[in-house]
Amino acid sequence: xxxxxxxxxxxxxxxxxxxxxxxxxxxxxxxxxxxxxxxxxxxxxxxxxxxxxxxxxxxxxxxxxxxxxxxxxxxxxxxxxxxxxxxxxx
Amino acid sequence: xxxxxxxxxxxxxxxxxxxxxxxxxxxxxxxxxxxxxxxxxxxxxxxxxxxxxxxxxxxxxxxxxxxxxxxxxxxxxxxxxxxxxxxxxxxxxxxxxxxxxxxxxxxxxxxxxxxxxxxxxxxxxxxxxxxxxxxxxxxxxxxxxxxxxxxxxxxxxxxxxxxxxxxxxxxxxxxxxxxxxxxxxxxxxxxxxxxxxxxxxxxxxxxxxxxxxxxxxxxxxxxxxxxxxxxxxxxxxxxxxxxxxxxxxxxxxxxxxxxxxxxxxxxxxxxxxxxxxxxxxxxxxxxxxxxxxxxxxxxxxxxxxxxxxxxxxxxxxxxxxxxxxxxxxxxxxxxxxxxxxxxxxxxxxxxxxxxxxxxxxxxxxxxxxxxxxxxxxxxxxxxxxxxxxxxxxxxxxxxxxxxxxxx
Amino acid sequence: xxxxxxxxxxxxxxxxxxxxxxxxxxxxxxxxxxxxxxxxxxxxxxxxxxxxxxxxxxxxxxxxxxxxxxxxxxxxxxxxxxxxxxxxxxxxxxxxxxxxxxxxxxxxxxxxxxxxxxxxxxxxxxxxxxxxxxxxxxxxxxxxxxxxxxxxxxxxxxxxxxxxxxxxxxxxxxxxxxxxxxxxxxxxxxxxxxxxxxxxxxxxxxxxxxxxxxxxxxxxxxxxxxxxxxxxxxxxxxxxxxxxxxxxxxxxxxxxxxxxxxxxxxxxxxxxxxxxxxxxxxxxxxxxxxxxxxxxxxxxxxxxxxxxxxxxxxxxxxxxxxxxxxxxxxxxxxxxxxxxxxxxxxxxxxxxxxxxxxxxxxxxxxxxxxxxxxxxxxxxxxxxxxxxxxxxxxxxxxxxxxxxxxxxxxxxxxxxxxxxxxxx
Numbered sequence: 001x002x003x004x005x006x007x008x009x010x011x012x013x014x015x016x017x018x019x020x021x022x023x024x025x026x027x028x029x030x031x032x033x034x035x036x037x038x039x040x041x042x043x044x045x046x047x048x049x050x051x052x053x054x055x056x057x058x059x060x061x062x063x064x065x066x067x068x069x070x071x072x073x074x075x076x077x078x079x080x081x082x083x084x085x086x087x088x089x090x
Numbered sequence: 091x092x093x094x095x096x097x098x099x100x101x102x103x104x105x106x107x108x109x110x111x112x113x114x115x116x117x118x119x120x121x122x123x124x125x126x127x128x129x130x131x132x133x134x135x136x137x138x139x140x141x142x143x144x145x146x147x148x149x150x151x152x153x154x155x156x157x158x159x160x161x162x163x164x165x166x167x168x169x170x171x172x173x174x175x176x177x178x179x180x181x182x183x184x185x186x187x188x189x190x191x192x193x194x195x196x197x198x199x200x201x202x203x204x205x206x207x208x209x210x211x212x213x214x215x216x217x218x219x220x221x222x223x224x225x226x227x228x229x230x231x232x233x234x235x236x237x238x239x240x241x242x243x244x245x246x247x248x249x250x251x252x253x254x255x256x257x258x259x260x261x262x263x264x265x266x267x268x269x270x271x272x273x274x275x276x277x278x279x280x281x282x283x284x285x286x287x288x289x290x291x292x293x294x295x296x297x298x299x300x301x302x303x304x305x306x307x308x309x310x311x312x313x314x315x316x317x318x319x320x321x322x323x324x325x326x327x328x329x330x331x332x333x334x335x336x337x338x339x340x341x342x343x344x345x346x347x348x349x350x351x352x353x354x355x356x357x358x359x360x361x362x363x364x365x366x367x368x369x370x371x372x373x374x375x376x377x378x379x380x381x382x383x384x385x386x387x388x389x390x391x392x393x394x395x396x397x398x399x400x401x402x403x404x405x406x407x408x409x410x411x412x413x414x415x416x417x418x419x420x421x422x423x424x425x426x427x428x429x430x431x432x433x434x435x436x437x438x439x440x441x442x443x444x445x446x447x448x449x450x451x452x453x454x455x456x457x458x459x460x461x462x463x464x465x466x467x468x469x470x471x472x473x474x475x476x477x478x479x480x481x482x483x484x485x486x487x488x489x490x491x492x493x494x495x496x497x
Numbered sequence: 498x499x500x501x502x503x504x505x506x507x508x509x510x511x512x513x514x515x516x517x518x519x520x521x522x523x524x525x526x527x528x529x530x531x532x533x534x535x536x537x538x539x540x541x542x543x544x545x546x547x548x549x550x551x552x553x554x555x556x557x558x559x560x561x562x563x564x565x566x567x568x569x570x571x572x573x574x575x576x577x578x579x580x581x582x583x584x585x586x587x588x589x590x591x592x593x594x595x596x597x598x599x600x601x602x603x604x605x606x607x608x609x610x611x612x613x614x615x616x617x618x619x620x621x622x623x624x625x626x627x628x629x630x631x632x633x634x635x636x637x638x639x640x641x642x643x644x645x646x647x648x649x650x651x652x653x654x655x656x657x658x659x660x661x662x663x664x665x666x667x668x669x670x671x672x673x674x675x676x677x678x679x680x681x682x683x684x685x686x687x688x689x690x691x692x693x694x695x696x697x698x699x700x701x702x703x704x705x706x707x708x709x710x711x712x713x714x715x716x717x718x719x720x721x722x723x724x725x726x727x728x729x730x731x732x733x734x735x736x737x738x739x740x741x742x743x744x745x746x747x748x749x750x751x752x753x754x755x756x757x758x759x760x761x762x763x764x765x766x767x768x769x770x771x772x773x774x775x776x777x778x779x780x781x782x783x784x785x786x787x788x789x790x791x792x793x794x795x796x797x798x799x800x801x802x803x804x805x806x807x808x809x810x811x812x813x814x815x816x817x818x819x820x821x822x823x824x825x826x827x828x829x830x831x832x833x834x835x836x837x838x839x840x841x842x843x844x845x846x847x848x849x850x851x852x853x854x855x856x857x858x859x860x861x862x863x864x865x866x867x868x869x870x871x872x873x874x875x876x877x878x879x880x881x882x883x884x885x886x887x888x889x890x891x892x893x894x895x896x897x898x899x900x901x902x903x904x905x906x907x908x909x910x911x912x913x914x915x916x917x918x919x920x921x
Binding site: 139190191200201202207211213215219220223227228231233246248251252254258293297353357358367484485487 | 542543544595600606607612616619620622623624626627628629630631633637641645647648651655662663665666669679683685701703704706707709711766767769770771772774782785789902903904906
């Protein structure tokens with residue numbers, strides 16, 4: 001189990017490349033947390049894949065509606081919520 | 091039917107074959123005898139009884155369709171996306187310039203996204219259900235290629251997918267022609283196949299129809315006394331079928347040809363005592379084209395590569411055209427049987443034969459099997475080619491025939 | 498030259514909740530649901546552990562040991578339904594030249610169960626990428642290719658005309674029936690055995706829908722999990738099954754004194770060209786398919802008496818489809834009853850379109866509109882009459898049935914009461 005429960009921007013960028021086939025510079029993620037995944041070219045299926053990869057890697061379960069995950073900031077909020085008390089997979 | 095404006099023309103083609111990754115190289119290879127049959131190198135297949143396949147080397151997924159699509163598609167779809175793009179360019183057709191509802195996509199498939207599926211099913215059984223990714227739901231199923239082509243090109247017309255093993259490759263064209271009469275002015279059609287993954291190959295081996303010969307030059311010999319099975323291959327072709335009035339309006343002055351006739355049939359149950367129906371399908375296609383057997387300049391045969399089916403096809407041809415009554419050719423000896431991709435590739439070859447006035451030869455065949463009374467073309471034959479008949483048969487007894495005519 | 502219309506003269510259905518057309522119709526009209534915890538395999542570890550399963554014993558349904566050995570469950574379903582449909586039609590196929598009998602069967606995922614079971618064997622449960630051909634069943638090739646489904650049906654009824662499998666995802670069933678009707682209309686066949694089948698309840702299919710959260714995770718209450726048009730809907734419930742119809746030219750059917758359920762008056766297919774799984778909220782392409790189908794059937798919105806919806810029960814589908822009805826039918830959309838039988842028999846992917854054609858034909862035949870089960874809290878955003886919970890007696894002369902599926906396929910079909918000699 002990783003020490004932290006929040007993927008770094010670099011890790012997210014890597015996931016988006018391998019899972020969704022979309023190349024995003026981690027620096028770009030850093031600067032623009034409000035940019036939408038749609039604008040980045042990551043569609044809903046790709047995002048589901050990224051969420052699943054995060055779930056597997058961090059041992060958490062994400063229950064949020066994919067429609068509520070439009071931006072990187074949304075994603076990080078969702079992960080934080082899932083990793084919080086009661087969010088860990090039993 | 092038919093005033094000329096309703097004719098179904100082919101205005102663009104793109105081949106992607108083991109012996110040529112694009113149309114020009116495929117045609118050059120077909121005429122010169124360059125083979126794409128090679129020892130299987132995709133995976134460690136030493137223990138497999140099948141040693142040879144028609145392989146397209148040197149095309150990676152990202153090259154074929156870009157990273158974003160590459161992760162969500164099987165190679166089968168990637169080949170079709172790349173060929174689709176080239177076929178549209180060949181037709182000088184920019185989809186964004188036509189009304190979306192006027193354009194459709196109809197492809198054939200036989201084994202779908204089998205390799206993508208094998209990856210995901212392996213993940214499931216070795217790592218658990220949660221290891222299956224989000225794209226399995228859209229990459230393996232037989233409609234994936236049509237769906238992705240439709241999305242990529244903004245085509246909102248009547249899209250379809252037909253599955254009849256190898257015969258489906260011609261059925262797609264038949265359906266495209268039908269769609270042009272009712273609903274659409276342009277149909278992206280044809281098909282591809284990518285059946286050389288381990289599980290797909292294992293499935294094919296079970297059919298007992300694949301050649302087990304290790305020498306690529308001796309492995310697939312349709313109509314030959316040494317016929318010993320066929321070699322499977324990957325690839326196919328995408329064609330742009332277009333209604334004549336639409337082509338005219340766009341200023342297309344040199345269409346490849348016309349889909350003048352199409353028909354299909356199914357063989358009787360084995361053991362019923364009734365004869366196979368390939369000949370009926372061919373006759374019906376000719377009637378549909380208002381053509382007589384003597385109008386046909388060349389037959390692109392199905393070429394099963396097995397003694398029984400070869401004899402049956404030869405008998406059908408002799409019955410329809412008279413013994414040695416029409417030039418017959420099987421250019422697929424250089425690339426293998428490509429299932430849903432095979433007949434569209436044959437159609438491209440037939441259209442280029444019409445365009446260039448040359449019948450491509452059948453390479454590698456020695457002595458014809460007894461009873462195969464066909465005029466098999468052994469060397470490229472120049473001369474006017476006006477009308478070509480293309481035949482395809484699918485496992486279990488599907489038959490399809492298309493008549494192509496110079497436009 | 499006027500096109501000769503296809504008439505439905507025989508129906509065979511195998512659906513969850515009861516085998517055969519009679520049991521199927523009884524289920525629908527009673528508003529009972531057939532969704533339950535998955536029993537076909539152990540669903541532990543999956544997100545959605547419920548499905549609408551058929552209780553199917555191939556031997557009891559008349560299949561021989563050889564037929565069972567060489568076919569997947571989906572082909573077995575199709576065979577049983579084809580036989581029921583032919584018996585129902587009372588058509589003597591011996592009087593029809595074999596070359597004039599066609600077969601058009603839809604299937605979205607083909608022989609999935611066999612492919613998965615065999616995969617486990619040849620890969621040693623996923624341990625080897627390079628699987629072992631020596632361990633494969635001798636019938637395995639027939640599992641790789643879905644075309645075997647049409648072959649089996651063709652052999653069974655002696656068909657030598659055009660035969661094919663249509664595989665357009667979740668519209669396969671509607672598209673296969675449409676294709677069959679087109680064969681009749683074009684004069685390429687005089688009888689078409691048309692329908693669809695899918696038996697997708699297998700780990701890989703359940704897992705792939707889990708991965709995109711498309712199926713309902715309401716594992717604690719399977720009977721109420723499929724809730725199309727409901728405010729609390731949370732995905733579709735995977736199902737299995739088949740339906741096969743006998744199609745003949747309407748005039749010929751009447752001439753031989755056949756019982757005609759209805760005619761296939763018009764159909765059309767369009768595509769979203771938007772996303773492989775996502776749907777826009779405006780439903781415009783489905784609306785276009787509906788409009789074109791109605792034009793071909795020469796029907797106006799006020800002629801539609803019942804809409805058999807796709808109604809899969811996902812949040813996006815029901816919204817998309819409702820918008821399509823409103824866009825294509827205008828004010829009439831608010832008057833005509835709309836229901837989804839997926840609420841009762843689940844979503845059997847490629848099969849359901851044909852099962853829904855059967856339900857629509859039966860709605861015309863019996864003068865009853867099946868309900869949408871589990872509709873306790875209609876979604877206020879949607880706003881149409883979805884026939885909640887209880888079947889409704891109503892004469893229907895024209896029924897619209899629609900389908901929508903992955904890849905963006907949208908299909909609409911109109912069924913109409915036969916002019917004479919039909920039901921009622």
